Amino acid sequence: MRKTLASAALLGGLLVAVGGRWERHPSSVAESVSEVDEPRGTVPSHATASTTEAISPEVLTQVVQRTCVTCHNDVALTGNLSLQGFDVAAAAASPEKSEKMIKKLRAGMMPPPSAPYRPAGDTLTSLAETLETLVDRAAAKRPAAGDRPFQRLNRAEYQASVRTLLGLEIDPGAYLPLDSKSENFDNIADAQALSPTLLEGYLNAAAEVSRLALGDVKATPTDITYSVSGYASQLERVEGAPFGTRGGLSVMHAFPADGQYVFRVTFASTTVGNAFAGKDARFEQVEISIDGERVALIGVDQWLNIASPEGILMKTDPVAVKAGPHRLTAAFVSRSEGPIEDLLRPHDWSMSDRHTALGARGLTFYPHLEHVIVAGPTNVTGVSDNPVRRRIFSCRPVTAAEELPCARAILSRIAGEAYRRTLEPRDVDGLMTFYTQGALAGGFEAGIRLGLQAVLASPHFYFRFEQQPRGVRGGESYEVPDVALASRLSFFLWAEPPDAELMALASRGRLSDAKTLEQQVRRMLADSRADALGSRFAGQWLRLQDLEKVNPHVYWYPDYDQQLAQSMKRETELFFMNLVREDRSFLELFDAEYTFANERLAKHYGIPGVAGPEFRRVAYPDASRRGILGHGSVLVQTSLASRTSPVLRGKWVMEVLLGTPPPPPPPGVPDLEETKGDVGGRPLTTRQRMEVHRAAEQCRSCHLYMDPIGLSLDNFDLTGRLRTRENGMPLDTRGQLYDGTPVSNPSELLGALLKRPIPLVRNYTVNLLAYALGRRVEWYDMPAVREIAAEAAKSDYRMTSFILGIVNSDAFRMRTAATEQGGSGR
């Protein structure tokens, strides 16, 4: 495959060489930057190679004044940037401007495609390099670590912290307000606003979680509700459910006490009158199981009616369940294996034809679960031992005299883990007053519970404080203490608190030792907890959560369901993590000839020979799909419900992969749907409608960037399937990239992107660094970003090189103290 791409790149390279632009250049100007801007792999690009001549800053200044100032002047302020009077030799004096220029120049996006005059590629490259060299040199003289306020545990980190601390699975959304994002991520400290609502959320969570963990003999009946999304199919067994079931849901549920629980189920129904169509619900049974064992069977009442006093709801008799976390499954007993024999083939999204099926003959519409409600406990008999309790009660007092020391031991251990640092006596003393208060009212266990609640309510738990060494003055940079480093490291790589090994090293002050640090990074990456880099970092960077927003129109895409969407998300996470685990080149993200798929996804992509729900590595059958630009997760999230959007796809590539988002559309732009859908009865393709759409000059300037990128991916339909026609008309995906490279399919797009890896690599570094630091990466971080990227280039962009580069950077290891007035030193 590398060949295909390489030749595409080569082709692009040759074409470009003819135009005399964008040739390979060794970094002759920038001594400190050894990044080489060339196609990687075995492309014989030397054939076209030439050496960039070092051009003097004076000449470059003239180029800037002649070329850029036409638009970037004090009056037009295009892109909010004026380069009037900009002197290249003095680039270091206006680093913010210089960084803006470097970014666009490296991406090959300036001058714009519509510009009447472009300097030769060499000149532009030389300009970028000169700016980099000057800025980097100046930065080396006054290193800045940057600063941010302390981070708080967001929903995901809170959930992970409770899991590691207590072995308890909770739903943080039940207590905490939504997390605000900034620059892609939900862990950016200064966007994590504090409010009474948030504090109340943490307090409520502390109260609930401590009760769930220890169990609660005083628990009174409450209802906990779980829902199945209407977009989920319910024909197949769901993960965690016993075999021989279909649909429903399976969750870990923490039962607060030994007692009796009633399970209620409701069914999807949006009509008036009867809930189910005729005989389809006959003989249907819902099985409730705890840890895989059936505890109740509900025979579905086929005559359930919307007017029934309780609605479309059925319930079990009381069931005795012991306290602690158990796997709870509510699912239908599967009545048939294999396809249903209907007149029409059932769709993959089993809810898609509920309306047709209701009352229609020849279509089966099985009942679907909508909610499962756990109501209880009643008749509480006590709290049985369970893994969560065993983990908490590391000692058991036999006599009254043993109670205090045992409580102290338990709370010290838990608080140490929860606070992610070594405790001072006053920490434990404070918690012990809560123990005493609780023990007085309800005995030893009640005391421990209240102590645990205090631990979880403490700011030391949900805030990640980092101590500032004594004597540091404002503006001074200092190394963060080892204990803080341990947390930075583990929240970065694992998205959860540090483990015992990290804490032990940190408490002995050894973690900051360069060799130890690298060993630890490698150990952590090999650990399964590093999967968080895929789900939390890559997931947010690549915006996989946006998949939820797109629900392809059921009429055209009745096979698209939540299971498929989840498989797409999983695919991208696994794929990214595989690159990390196998320490592959970062660029493989774009040009890999393989992906990860299960049967459902493989079928969707047209990859044969994959059976079963487990994901595995599979080779793409041909070059039409490569890397993440062939992933459904990306192609669907950049589509609309009824059509693809080349604009959104182009924008996604520019924004997410290249870090150069297009400016917002000017007001008053008609939507694409508003352009005519046909000419004389002949339906238009999306492309043709786009052309009509962007006839306006004000739109064209930006669409010249976005549209060709998106069009080259338009052979993927909105669900990520390959296609050659749209609305019955053949697709025309040809276009010209912003730098002039012709692109008409994914491999040509990749060739063009990979021909210039620097913007891709630096943008990835920026995102990884922002996620690692919990702050936005600013212009003053760019010298460090370039250094990390340049170092990674030496090892063909190995994934660990980026991670180690970040861990060893000043920004990660150090902080710059703010001055007292609150002006942040950077």
Add this chain to the structure above:
Amino acid sequence: MEFITGKHLPRRTFLRGMGATAALPFLDAMIPAGRGRAATALAAVNRPRLIAIEMVHGAAGCNAWGATQNLWSPAKVGRDFDLSPTALESLEPFRDYLTIVSNTDVRMAEAFDSGEIGADHFRSAAVFLTQSHPKQTRGSDLYVGTSMDQLYAKRFGQDTPIPSMQLCIENVDQSGGCAYGYSCAYTDMLSWASPSEPLPMIRDPRVAFDMLFGTGTSAADRLQRRQTNQSLLDWIASEVDYLQRSLGATDRQRVDQYLTNVRELERRIQQIEARNSSGEPREIPEAPLGVPDSFTEHMKLMFDLQVLAFETDVTRVFSFKTGRDAQNRVYTESESSTPFHPASHHGGREQGVLEFQKINKFQVGQLPYLLEKLKATIDGEANLLEKSLIVWGSPMADGNLHNHRRCPLFLMGHANGQLPGGMHLAAPEGTPMANVMLTTLKMIGLDDLQSFGDSTGEFALTRATEVGA
């Protein structure tokens, strides 16, 4: 492809309960002591309830052609207006409570310099209730203005356990954050406690319920939990003092802010305690189930909560964001199958404008549910709709042009007899929406307020005669 008939499952609207199996919990006397008895308490109880609701993307009737068709505001001003062509059609049964103010501008949402052009969707929400222009920043140096609900809550909110509450319908954690140099706070938050303090919105009805009424399964349980929280907060406050010593300046500032939050929660608990020692126990319905898929059901749950909170006087102020700018949700229950944002970019074509109108109609059509409930709830000697002031509007006018002139705005309720209703007022060209907000704020008790946002003066809401348009 959804065929919702308008008849909803009873279990969805939690006020009617999930079933008979679980005992309904008791609210520990959220009813003020003096209801109907002590006259002193009445003044406080009669304080108007305020709900400020934002509709995003403007309205079809604010498009040039749409205005000629009276798609938003009716043709006639005064009392004799015809709602039938407008998006407000569904409010006909409540016309006596309706005050339409057409023609006001939200100029503060406009771009002030070149870097702000086109980013209307990312700053408008912050402008709606502040009528101030947001400082373009991605960082924590946010600055816009104090929102009208917060001005009111600050003055009178201390009388209730919760000064105000912020609710929303759409998820705010999607996409890569917000764009074009604007912090997400400007896009996602309506309520600003101060120009630099946005208040997070709550989307999950269940979480809102727990915040309003406390967690716990019985009055005794809730009492005990409150007391525990009280001592935890005391302890936290003492910890914070000690903690400050080991932190740098940036962190100390943040801890100070945290301490303010600790104090506020302490105040809330004391307030509830004070009420409970003098009140009567009362039944509250069961907590809702979480976020429903359906827009209508979600809206209903949120409205249920607002009525319940007013009824029990836990809070008197809500801001409510019904959508998120630039969202592409398809309202399957409306008659339109076009995604919301594309629908708003109708290109000025008649067919497109009418399509967008369907969504406007559908959204405004949610309101009667709230109005009915408020009207049916008697609070002291009048119903809650009499006592309430509901502001419904959008900081954008023509979503297609992203303009902010002649924006949608109407008021519901009689604000405790202060607002006559049953009127359509057309503001003179160039009147800031802030003028209307200033007047309403003065009307509901902030009589010493001099100005609000970009207000240029007051706007008479009680007389229709002076309007010539």
